[in-house]
Amino acid sequence: MEQAAAFVALAMMIVAFVPRVPPAWPAATAGTISIAITVAHPLAGWRGDTVPWVLAEVPALLVLTLMAARRAPAPRAVASAGLAGGAVALMLVRALWPGDVTFTVVACASWSLLAVAAAGAGLYVRVLDDGRRRAVAEARRTQRLVLARDLHDFVAHDVSGMLVQAQAARLAPGAVPPQVADALRRIEEAGQRALAAMDRTVQMLHEADGVGGADGAGPDAAGPLPGVGGLAQLAGGYSPSVRVDLSVDPGLERRLSQETSATVYRVATEALTNVRRHAPEATYVAITVTRVGESVRVRVDDDGGGHSQAADRGGFGLVGLTERVEVLGGSLSAGPEPGGWRVEALVPAHPSWRLRHAGARASRPAAGRGEPA
Structure with missing residues (x-):
């Protein structure tokens, strides 16, 4: 027995x-x-x-x-x-x-x-x-709140432009048919209500999760992300002991949606932050942003040796960043390369609603420096 x-x-x-x-x-x-x-x-x-x-x-x-x-x-x-x-x-x-x-x-x-x-x-x-x-759930929730704030800024910009056009049409010289004037008035009122509703919703989300002010969701919590145009300042203000080479396709920012441009900046920011935190021996970082078909690729390489300490220390920045990229229908990867580390993201230049919806569904199930998902 x-x-x-x-x-x-x-x-x-x-x-x-x-x-x-x-x-x-x-x-x-x-x-x-x-x-x-x-x-x-x-x-x-x-x-x-x-x-x-x-x-x-x-x-x-x-x-x-x-x-x-x-x-x-x-x-x-x-x-x-x-x-x-x-x-x-x-x-x-x-x-x-x-x-x-x-x-x-x-x-x-x-x-x-x-x-x-x-x-x-x-x-x-x-x-x-x-x-x-x-920690992974918290990183994703925080990134979603940041994304909600950024979406508010992008939509508010577009809706404000629509309101300006409606107001200009109402003030155009000449007689405006009553039906057209009434439609323009309703468009203007609906736009104002939409902006107010977005303000209230984003504020409630941040207050409910305690994200905002000095304890916000990150260094970009005080305002909208600069986008691709802010990469030069980001690279120029990095550590003086590290040489940062930036390569961006000419005129690329004008060919990207605001969401994609801000996400590219966010990827570069997170990658540089991880170099500072987890690869203090790094002396060189290369940031490359190129257009690939209907998408944009951002790649950040460093010579920090490729050893990940974030797995031991519980880094989750790339977890939330992966959530943000996947919502737009893109993908993000991070891992060692010979002598260093690479973070690479591929994001649609103009994400459609269908891509965003599919990316959000794919990211719901639940990774290395910064622990990508």
């Missing part, structure tokens, strides 16, 4: 690594069977060499205990990890029974420390996983 318990434990450990298998039931199954065999061992008077099978069964049960404590839902984690860990604690009964009861209890209590250590390791990793998920 010890052989059967060992085989079940090993089989359940393998099953627990299969994707989409609930982590609780393999640990609970192996633990229940192991405890049942341990209890039946002295009752049935079984004898035999249990040590080889214990050495095979215990590691599998410890792995199951760790996985259940880390991945199972909270109520099930207690039960499944408790069964697998309890099976480990009682394992010595098979070898020590019959014998001195006190010695058996002390031995089992000492043996249970292995299960306690496995469960503790699982809980520790669980806390780290939960913290990372919260």
Whole structure:
């Protein structure tokens, strides 16, 4: 029977690594069977060499205990990890029974420390996983608030232009038909209401999430992003110890939507921030912005060695930035290259509503310097 318990434990450990298998039931199954065999061992008077099978069964049960404590839902984690860990604690009964009861209890209590250590390791990793998920969600939420503010600025600019045109048409010399005058008046009133509604909505979003003012969503929270035209000032004001080469296709800014231009600037800003934070040994950064078909590509390369420290320190700037790029229907990647690091984004020059909608849906499921998604 010890052989059967060992085989079940090993089989359940393998099953627990299969994707989409609930982590609780393999640990609970192996633990229940192991405890049942341990209890039946002295009752049935079984004898035999249990040590080889214990050495095979215990590691599998410890792995199951760790996985259940880390991945199972909270109520099930207690039960499944408790069964697998309890099976480990009682394992010595098979070898020590019959014998001195006190010695058996002390031995089992000492043996249970292995299960306690496995469960503790699982809980520790669980806390780290939960913290990372919260940080990723916060980065995405913050970036969405920044995007909402930027969208307000872009739409307000266009709506204001429409209002100016409507007002100019009403004041045009000559008689204006009553129907046309009434339509222009309604257009002007609707535009004013739309601007006021956008102001209220964006303000409520920022106040509800505590984003704004000195504690805003980033260095660009005080006003709209400069866009491609602001890259020269951004590169010129960077660290004097780092040479920044900027290459932008001539006249590119005039051929981009405001959303895309602002996103290009945001990608460059985040990449330069990551160089300063995570690659202090870097001496050279190259920013290249080019038109590629109906899209624009922004690429930032540095010679910082390509070693990511953000994975250890929990950097999530690129997580939110990826959210912003995907909403526009683009893509963003970041990773090491020979001798350095590269951040590259491809964004539609004029994102359509269909692309934005598809990008938003693709980014909802949930990564390296700055942790890109």
